[in-house]
Amino acid sequence: MIPFNKPFLTGRELHYIQEAHAIGHLSGDGPFSRRCHEWLERRIGCAKALLTHSCTGALEMAAMLCDISPGDEVILPSFTFVSTANAFVLRGAVPVFVDIRTDTFNLDEKKVEAAITRRTKAIVPVHYAGIGCEMDTIIDIARNRGLVVIEDAAQGVLSQYKERPLGSIGQLAALSFHETKNVIAGEGGALLINDSRFIERAEIIWEKGTDRKKFFRGERDRYTWIDIGSSYLPSDINAAFLWAQLEHADETTARRRAIWNRYNDAFADLEREGLLRCPVVPEHCLPNAHMYHLLLNSTAYRTPFLEQLRSKGINALFHYVPLHSSPAGRKYGRVHGSMEHTEDLSGRIVRLPLWLGIEDRLNEVVATVSTELRALNRSRSSSHA
Numbered sequence: 001m002i003p004f005n006k007p008f009l010t011g012r013e014l015h016y017i018q019e020a021h022a023i024g025h026l027s028g029d030g031p032f033s034r035r036c037h038e039w040l041e042r043r044i045g046c047a048k049a050l051l052t053h054s055c056t057g058a059l060e061m062a063a064m065l066c067d068i069s070p071g072d073e074v075i076l077p078s079f080t081f082v083s084t085a086n087a088f089v090l091r092g093a094v095p096v097f098v099d100i101r102t103d104t105f106n107l108d109e110k111k112v113e114a115a116i117t118r119r120t121k122a123i124v125p126v127h128y129a130g131i132g133c134e135m136d137t138i139i140d141i142a143r144n145r146g147l148v149v150i151e152d153a154a155q156g157v158l159s160q161y162k163e164r165p166l167g168s169i170g171q172l173a174a175l176s177f178h179e180t181k182n183v184i185a186g187e188g189g190a191l192l193i194n195d196s197r198f199i200e201r202a203e204i205i206w207e208k209g210t211d212r213k214k215f216f217r218g219e220r221d222r223y224t225w226i227d228i229g230s231s232y233l234p235s236d237i238n239a240a241f242l243w244a245q246l247e248h249a250d251e252t253t254a255r256r257r258a259i260w261n262r263y264n265d266a267f268a269d270l271e272r273e274g275l276l277r278c279p280v281v282p283e284h285c286l287p288n289a290h291m292y293h294l295l296l297n298s299t300a301y302r303t304p305f306l307e308q309l310r311s312k313g314i315n316a317l318f319h320y321v322p323l324h325s326s327p328a329g330r331k332y333g334r335v336h337g338s339m340e341h342t343e344d345l346s347g348r349i350v351r352l353p354l355w356l357g358i359e360d361r362l363n364e365v366v367a368t369v370s371t372e373l374r375a376l377n378r379s380r381s382s383s384h385a
Contacts, residue, residue, distance in 0.1 A: 001313050001314075001315055002313060002314045002315060002353050002358065002361055002364070002365060003315050003353060003355075004315045004316065004317050004351070004353050005179070005180050005353070005354075005355050006355040006356075006357060006358070007179045007184055007186075007355075008184070008252065008355060008356040008357065009244075010244050010245060010247065010248040010252075011244070012244035012247065013240070013241045013244040013245070015244075016032060016240035016241065016243055016244050017237055017240045017241060019240065020032055020236045020237060020239075020240040025236050026235055026236055026237055027233075027235055027236065028051075028231075028233025028234060028235055028236065029207075029213075029216075029233055029236075030236030030239065031236065032236045032239035032240040032242075032243045033051050033233070033234070033236055033239040035239075035243050035246075036049075036051055036190075036239050036242050036243055036246060037049045037050065037051065039243075039246045040175075040190055040192065040246075043158070043165065043249075044165045044167050044168050044192060045164075045165060045168045046167065046168055046173070046192040046193060046194050047193050047194055047195070047196045047199060048192075048193040048196075048199045048202065049190050049191070049192050049193070050190060050191045050193070050202060050203070050206050050232075051188065051189070051190050051233065051234050051238075051239055051242070052188070052189040052190060052191055052206075052232045052233070052234065053187060053188065053189070053231075053232060053233070053234045053238075054083075054176070054178070054187055054188065054189045055083060055152075055154045055174050055175060055176035055177075055178070055189035055190075056083040056086070056087065056189070057189055057191075057230075057232045058174035058175065058189045058190055058191040058232075059083055059084065059087035059088075059150070059152065059174045060087045060090060060230075060232075061191050061202060061205050061206065061232055062087065062150045062172045062174060062191060063087045063088050063090070063091045063093070064091070064205050064228060064229075065172065065198050065201060065202055065205065066121055066122055066148050066150070066172075067121075068088055068091040068092070068093045068121055068122070069091065069092060069093070070091075070092030070093070071092065071093075071094070071119060072088075072091075072092070072093040072094070072119055072120075072121040073093060073094045073095075073096050073117060073119040073120045073121065074088045074093050074094070074095055074096065074120070074121060074122045074123075074124055075096045075098055075107075075112055075115050075116065075120060075122070075123045075124065075336075076095055076096070076097065076098070076107065076123070076124040076125075076126065076152075077097065077098060077099075077100050077106070077107040077125075077126055077342070078097035078098075078099075078100075078322040078323045078324040078325075078329070078335070078339060078342050079100050079105060079126075079128070079320050079322055079323075079342045079345070079346055080126045080128075080152065080320060080323065081154070081320065082323065082326075082328075083154075084124060084126055084152050084323075085323055085329070085332070085333060086328075088122075088124075089328075089332045089333075093121070094119075094332065094333060094334060095323070095329075095332065095333040095334075096115050096120070096333065096334055096335075096336050097322075097323060097324040097329070097333055097334070097335045097336065097339065097342075098111050098112060098115050098336055098337065099111055099337060099338060099339050099340065099341050099342050100128075100341050100342050100345065101341070102341050102345065103280040103282070104128060104129075104131050104133075104280060104281075104282065104285075105128045105129070105345060105349075106125065106126065106127065106128050106131065106132075106133040106134070107125045107126060107133055107138075108341070109125075109133065109134040109137040109138050109141075110137075111336070111337055112137075112138060112141055113141050113145075114336065114337065115336035115337070116141075116145055116147070120145070120147060121147065121148065122147055122148040122149070122150055123138055123141070123142055123147055123148075123149050123150070124149075124150045124151075124152055125138050125149070125151060125152065125170070126152040126154075127151065127152065127153050127154075127155060127156040127159065127161075127166050128155065129155060129279065129287060129290050129291045129293065130155045130156045130157075130159040130166070130182075130287040130288040130289070130290035130291075131159070131279075131281055131282070131285050131287045132156070132159060132160070132161030132162075132166055132282075132284075132285045132287075133161070135149075135151075135161050135162075135164075135169045135170075136162070139169065139170070148170075148171050148172065149169070149170035149171055149172075150170055150171070150172045150173065150174070151166065151167055151169060151170040151172070151173035151174070151192075152173075152174055153166040153167040153173050153174060153175055153192075154174060154175060154176035154178075154181070154189075155176070155181065155288075155290040155291070156175070156288065156290070157175055157177075157181065157182055157183050157249070157288060158182070158183075158249060158250070158253045158288045159285070159286060159287050159288040159290075160285065160286040161284065161285055162284045162285075163286075167192045168192070168194060169194070170194065171193075171194055171195035171198065172191065172192065172193060172194065172195070172198065173191075173192040173194070174189060174190070174191060174192070175189055175190040175192065176188070176189050177189060177190070177242055177245075181290065182249075182252055182253060182256060182288055182289075182290055183242070183245045183246060183249050183252065184241075184242070184245055185234065185238045185239070185241050185242035185245070186238060186241060187234075187238070188234050188238050188239075188242055191206075191232075201227065204226050204227045204229055205227065205228065205229040205230070205232070206229065206232050206233065207229065207233070208229045208230060208231050209225055209226060209227045209228050209229030209230075210223050210224060210225055210226060210229070211223050211224065211226050252356065253288050253289065255356050256288065256289035256290075256354065256356065257288075257289040258359075259289065259292075259354055259356075259358065259359060259362065260287075260289035260292050260354065262359075262362055262366075263292045263352065263354075263362070263366065264278055264279070264292070266366040266370075267294065267366070267369070267370075269370075270370060270373060270374075274297075275297065275373055275374065275377055276294045276295060276296055276297065276373065277294070277295040278294065278295075279292065279293060289354070290354075291351050291354055292351070292352050292354050293319070293349050293350060293351045293352070294349070294350045294352065294369075295345065295348050295349060295350075296348045296349075296350060296373075297348070297377075298348065298380075299344075299347035299348055300380070301348075301376055301377075301380065302318060302347065302348060302349075302350060304376060305350065305372060305373060305376055306318065306350065308372040308375075308376070309368060309369065309372060312368045312372065314352075314353065314364075314365055314368055314369075315353065316350050316351060316352050316353065316369075317350070317351045318349060318350060318351070319346065319349050319351055320346060321346070322339065322342045322343060322346050324339055324342070325343070352365060352369065353365060
């Protein structure tokens with residue numbers, strides 16, 4: 001079986017974990033955490049980076065920093081992972097679901113303004129597949145309406161929008177280092193702070209609501225409970241693993257882009273034949289090749305297509321069930337406007353295996369996908385004849 005994902009090791013992960021043990025600091029905010037913070041601040045250009053145990057944790061911290069309260073509204077796409085909404089629902093907010101663009105599957109920036117009410121506190125654009133949302137428009141809307149922009153850049157490490165790293169554009173941003181991402185820590189994430197007014201409070205929330213960070217910097221003779229917070233720090237074991245990944249992040253990204261390009265070149269003929277659509281990448285975006293997806297012509301094709309691929313030993317997957325159609329989405333959120341594109345496109349996406357090491361079997365994936373899709377289209381055409 002060719003798996004959908006296979007975690008990649010650079011070769012230094014276990015060495016650095018041993019080093020963390022030898023140093024004698026395995027809990028959070030140790031030497032390896034600080035190395036990762038410095039790398040993120042340097043490469044992404046944020047004012048402050050704080051590792052978290054997950055991207056979910058980073059989004060929860062962002063909600064606290066924005067003082068999200070019961071009855072507030074947060075605008076976001078329905079086509080996203082549940083954490084994007086859950087972080088704000090936990091604070092009592094109402095997620096307001098807006099439709100997506102048909103090209104990038106990102107939040108449709110043209111539909112954001114009309115969704116804003118007097119209760120709106122924030123806009124949360126999600127950079128699907130590491131392809132940047134139209135951030136200039138979203139930032140302008142937020143600035144004019146006094147809203148905070150929180151980038152969900154879970155899939156966007158080392159992606160760019162108009163030569164700016166994803167995660168560096170909104171006031172706050174969240175990254176993921178889950179094992180399915182390009183750069184991994186097993187489980188992990190980071191809160192990126194681009195508006196310096198949030199830094200001091202972020203450190204307090206990050207350290208369980210205490211000023212412990214100031215104590216360790218010698219700015220306090222003791223630390224105490226200051227604000228709400230929780231234990232969002234990952235252990236330095238996770239940070240050590242992540243550091244080995246960050247050291248090779250550019251190489252990893254280059255190799256993933258090469259795989260992505262091979263897929264894209266190979267499926268160009270199928271796209272010309274009208275059997276599918278390849279990913280659409282705006283010219284001003286530089287994605288990190290987090291995933292390669294195909295858009296089938298009909299929702300009726302996807303389940304039999306995935307089943308055929310699995311029968312041939314290829315584990316391809318669909319993606320999100322739209323949040324607005326889920327039980328919790330209906331209970332906690334509301335929809336603004338039509339969700340026709342979200343409902344249509346989410347039923348036609350197929351994600352193909354993409355991981356470092358698949359290169360030797362890539363031709364097998366391409367050949368099987370091409371053969372099975374052509375066969376499926378022939379059988380569907382003949383049944384409608």
